[in-house]
Amino acid sequence: MSKSIDPQANRLPELSAHHQDPHSYPDGIAFLDGQYLPMSQAKISVLDWGFLHSDATYDTVHVWNGRFFRLDLHLDRFFGGLEKLRMTIPFDREGVAEILHNCVVLSGHRAAYVEMLCTRGVSPTFSRDPRDAVNRFMAFAVPFGSVANAEQLQRGLHVAISDKVRIPPASIDPAIKNYHWLDLVRGLYDAYDRGAETALVLDFNGNVAEGPGFNVFCVNDGKLSTPAVGVLPGITRRTVFDLCAEAGLAVTAADVSVAALRQSDEIFITSTAGGIMPVTVIDGVPVADGKVGAITKRLMAMYWQKHEDPAWSSPVRYP
Numbered sequence: 001m002s003k004s005i006d007p008q009a010n011r012l013p014e015l016s017a018h019h020q021d022p023h024s025y026p027d028g029i030a031f032l033d034g035q036y037l038p039m040s041q042a043k044i045s046v047l048d049w050g051f052l053h054s055d056a057t058y059d060t061v062h063v064w065n066g067r068f069f070r071l072d073l074h075l076d077r078f079f080g081g082l083e084k085l086r087m088t089i090p091f092d093r094e095g096v097a098e099i100l101h102n103c104v105v106l107s108g109h110r111a112a113y114v115e116m117l118c119t120r121g122v123s124p125t126f127s128r129d130p131r132d133a134v135n136r137f138m139a140f141a142v143p144f145g146s147v148a149n150a151e152q153l154q155r156g157l158h159v160a161i162s163d164k165v166r167i168p169p170a171s172i173d174p175a176i177k178n179y180h181w182l183d184l185v186r187g188l189y190d191a192y193d194r195g196a197e198t199a200l201v202l203d204f205n206g207n208v209a210e211g212p213g214f215n216v217f218c219v220n221d222g223k224l225s226t227p228a229v230g231v232l233p234g235i236t237r238r239t240v241f242d243l244c245a246e247a248g249l250a251v252t253a254a255d256v257s258v259a260a261l262r263q264s265d266e267i268f269i270t271s272t273a274g275g276i277m278p279v280t281v282i283d284g285v286p287v288a289d290g291k292v293g294a295i296t297k298r299l300m301a302m303y304w305q306k307h308e309d310p311a312w313s314s315p316v317r318y319p
C-alpha cells in the first residue's frame with residue numbers, strides 16, 4: 001500500500017527548520033526514515049546488511065534539463081529487484097516517484113542523478129536470519145555525474161580490457177541492480193595501472209561483459225552488437241535498441257569476443273551516468289581511425305533530443 005510522506009497533492013514536504021532554502025543544497029537532498037535531509041546528514045547504521053553484506057538493490061535515473069528520463073523503466077527495474085530479493089518497502093511506484101521528485105525539487109538541481117535504494121536493514125534482535133531484518137528504503141538526488149568528462153566525450157574514452165571476470169549470473173541475477181562491484185573496481189585498477197581511463201571486464205566465458213557502471217556496444221559494417229549475458233540490462237542499453245529501431249539500424253545482443261571488440265569500426269559505452277559515450281582507444285590502440293564514429297555521434301544526438309520528448313521524459317514540477 002502506498003504511504004505518502006505528504007498526503008496533500010502538489011505540496012512539498014519541508015526540510016527541518018534550519019534547512020529552508022531549496023536552492024542551497026549543492027550536494028543534494030536525501031530521503032531517509034521519513035525525512036528529507038541534506039546529503040551530509042543522510043547516514044545509516046554500520047550494522048545494516050546493505051553495508052555489511054552488500055545485501056541491497058538500487059536504481060538510478062537522471063534528470064536532465066528539468067525532466068526525468070524514462071523514469072517508468074527505472075521503477076520497473078527497481079521493483080523487480082525488490083521482489084527477487086524478497087524485500088518490501090512501505091511505498092508503491094507512485095509513492096517512490098513522488099519521493100524522487102521531492103528530492104530533486106528540494107535540491108534545486110535541474111540536472112541530477114537520482115537514486116532509489118533498499119537495504120536488507122538491521123535485525124532488531126541481532127538474528128542472522130535475513131527475514132528478521134527491517135528493510136530500509138532511501139533515495140537521494142545529487143548533481144548529475146557522468147562516467148566520461150567533457151574532454152572524454154569529445155575525443156572518446158581510453159579503455160583497458162581487464163582479465164577480471166564479472167560475477168556470473170548464476171551467482172547474482174544481473175537484472176537485480178546491485179553493489180557487487182569488487183570485480184569492476186579491480187578491473188578499474190588494472191586499467192589505471194595500464195594508463196587507461198576505465199575498464200571493461202569479462203563474462204564467465206571470456207567474452208566482453210561490461211564496465212564500472214556501463215554497458216558496451218560495438219559497431220561493425222553499420223551493425224551494432226552488445227553483450228547478451230552476464231550484464232545489467234541497462235536502461236541506456238535498452239534506449240540504444242529503441243533509438244536503433246527508430247533510425248533503422250540493426251542491433252543485436254550477442255557474445256562479443258575480445259578480438260571482435262578490438263576490430264570494431266566504432267565502440268561506445270552506455271550509462272544513466274553520461275548517456276552514450278564514445279570509446280576511441282582500447283588497450284592503447286586506436287579504434288579504427290581513432291576518431292568518434294558517425295553512428296556513435298548520430299545516436300548521441302538522438303539520445304539527448306529524446307530528453308525533451310514527452311514520450312520519453314517527464315517534467316519535474318519545480319515551484
Ligand code: PLP
Pocket residue numbers: 060210211212213214215231232233234235236237270271272273
Ligand atoms: N552495468 C552496470 C554494472 C551498472 O552499474 C550500470 C549503471 O549503473 C550499467 C551497466 C548501465 O545501466 P543504465 O543504463 O541503466 O544506467
